[in-house]
Amino acid sequence: MTNLIFLFFFLPVVFLFYYISNAKMRKVCLIIASVIFVFIQDLWLPVLYFILSLLVFISGNILIKIKNKALGNTVFALFSFIYILVFGFFHLNDKINFDILQNNIIFPIGISFFILKCIMYLNDCKNKEIVLKSNFFDFLLYMFYFPTFILGPVLSFDYFVALLKKTDFRFCNVGKGFSLFMAGFSLKIIIADNLYKFVDSVFSLNTSSISCIMIWYTAIAFFFYIYFLFSSYSKMAEGMSLIFGIKIPKNNYPYFMCDTFNDFSKKWNVSVSRIIDKSFLKFNVSETSNMFITILVWSVIGIWFGFNVRTLCFGLIMGIILAFENIFGLNKVKSKNYLRRIVVFTFLFIIFILLMPIDFDLFTKYMEALICRGVPLWNGISSHIIQEYFILFIVSIILALNISKNYAYSRKKANAAVSIIEGGFLIARTAVFILSVCILIFNGGSSTVQMPL
Numbered sequence: 001m002t003n004l005i006f007l008f009f010f011l012p013v014v015f016l017f018y019y020i021s022n023a024k025m026r027k028v029c030l031i032i033a034s035v036i037f038v039f040i041q042d043l044w045l046p047v048l049y050f051i052l053s054l055l056v057f058i059s060g061n062i063l064i065k066i067k068n069k070a071l072g073n074t075v076f077a078l079f080s081f082i083y084i085l086v087f088g089f090f091h092l093n094d095k096i097n098f099d100i101l102q103n104n105i106i107f108p109i110g111i112s113f114f115i116l117k118c119i120m121y122l123n124d125c126k127n128k129e130i131v132l133k134s135n136f137f138d139f140l141l142y143m144f145y146f147p148t149f150i151l152g153p154v155l156s157f158d159y160f161v162a163l164l165k166k167t168d169f170r171f172c173n174v175g176k177g178f179s180l181f182m183a184g185f186s187l188k189i190i191i192a193d194n195l196y197k198f199v200d201s202v203f204s205l206n207t208s209s210i211s212c213i214m215i216w217y218t219a220i221a222f223f224f225y226i227y228f229l230f231s232s233y234s235k236m237a238e239g240m241s242l243i244f245g246i247k248i249p250k251n252n253y254p255y256f257m258c259d260t261f262n263d264f265s266k267k268w269n270v271s272v273s274r275i276i277d278k279s280f281l282k283f284n285v286s287e288t289s290n291m292f293i294t295i296l297v298w299s300v301i302g303i304w305f306g307f308n309v310r311t312l313c314f315g316l317i318m319g320i321i322l323a324f325e326n327i328f329g330l331n332k333v334k335s336k337n338y339l340r341r342i343v344v345f346t347f348l349f350i351i352f353i354l355l356m357p358i359d360f361d362l363f364t365k366y367m368e369a370l371i372c373r374g375v376p377l378w379n380g381i382s383s384h385i386i387q388e389y390f391i392l393f394i395v396s397i398i399l400a401l402n403i404s405k406n407y408a409y410s411r412k413k414a415n416a417a418v419s420i421i422e423g424g425f426l427i428a429r430t431a432v433f434i435l436s437v438c439i440l441i442f443n444g445g446s447s448t449v450q451m452p453l
Helices: 003-022 021-039 046-067 069-092 111-128 136-143 157-165 171-203 212-243 262-269 270-279 287-305 309-327 339-354 360-370 378-389 389-399 403-410 415-442
Strands: none
Touching: 003 021, 003 415, 021 136, 046 111, 046 136, 069 111, 069 287, 111 136, 111 157, 157 309, 171 212, 171 339, 171 378, 171 389, 212 360, 212 378, 212 389, 262 309, 262 339, 287 309, 309 339, 309 360, 309 389, 339 360, 339 389, 378 389, 389 415
16 A cells, blocks of 8 residues: 555556446456455465455354354354464464565465454354345455455444445545545655654664663654554555545544553554454453453454564553453543553553564563663663654654644634634645655655564
8 A cells, every 4th residue: 555556556547447337336346456456465365365255254154054152152263263373374484574674575464454354254143243135245345355454444244335335436535535545645654664764773773772761762662653553554444445435434543542451452453442342352251251351362462463472471461451450440430630641651652562573682671771771871872863753753742642633623613714724734734645655756666664464
């Protein structure tokens, strides 16, 4: 989605064919475009994903016909385990290059969210929640739909089919959709990519050159990088879908403004949180069992980010904290408390260090640096790097807090003023998008930062 071929060739051609097609052919157009989108990533991927889709479709039909609830749960667990093994195989394959700054990633693009779709579909089949009439072509479009293929959102099959039936293809939606796409595209190229470049510049330093304040900055930068990565792709997915008249829900909220860790778990990726809650956390069991289920599920989420001890520890820590909040009723806190938000935010960006693509020794050094153990509080290298990226930090904070949107809503009674403000935002968004395209051209036509999820 963040390369010149997609932007100036693939998307315009798909839109043209979609525009000239009748209502029945538009679905076919999207299926063909989605398969080509996957094909462009790697020649063998469409074959892999088609085989998996066919197996999921057959498995779902088997689950729908099972009337015994216990047997249905067992078969669902078995099928889910098989697809998780497929996901694990690619993560553990020795040939995978985990350097996310390399463009030639062998790791199958979109595999994480593809497997989540598989599990969500099977869960709906198990619970007999597939009620809308559809066919295998609808299912293929659901699995391959290119706007949501890389980083979601993951929608239920019935919800997606319902959206297709309510397609509203109008030029006003095309304009709104492209505006959203521009915003997401710019966030990825200008904010997310540069935040990671800052983080990567620290990774490349000798440990004798780091300082306490530098590591605090790095931890915060990586936390914001993850947020803007998901936020940018979510906006692009939402915008592209709206271009085709399909209104998918928003998938990402500012998860650093959370009063509780349960609040974070619901905001970090809305569709994934919904799958977790619906598929795993709705068992009619004791409070103790629910606690262990929560820890187990978040351990799996940790592994979902990468098969290693650090990501597993991330999941375990999050699961234990969430279970603790549930036991003591802390998850029901609704009043805004900025001190509590600061505490939650601070703890979150510290444990997000566990998700950094670094070895265990470097991770240990960074954790010690957070408390100034064995490193100076500040040094010349820290001053140089932080000054270079200081404006980026300020812009990231402003965008993350959504100050511009909040200001516009605060003036909603003055319609003329809001229209002027929104017009200014649109002009600024277009200018930033053009700047993003120029940066993309300068970088060789594609984003310099990729993340195998």
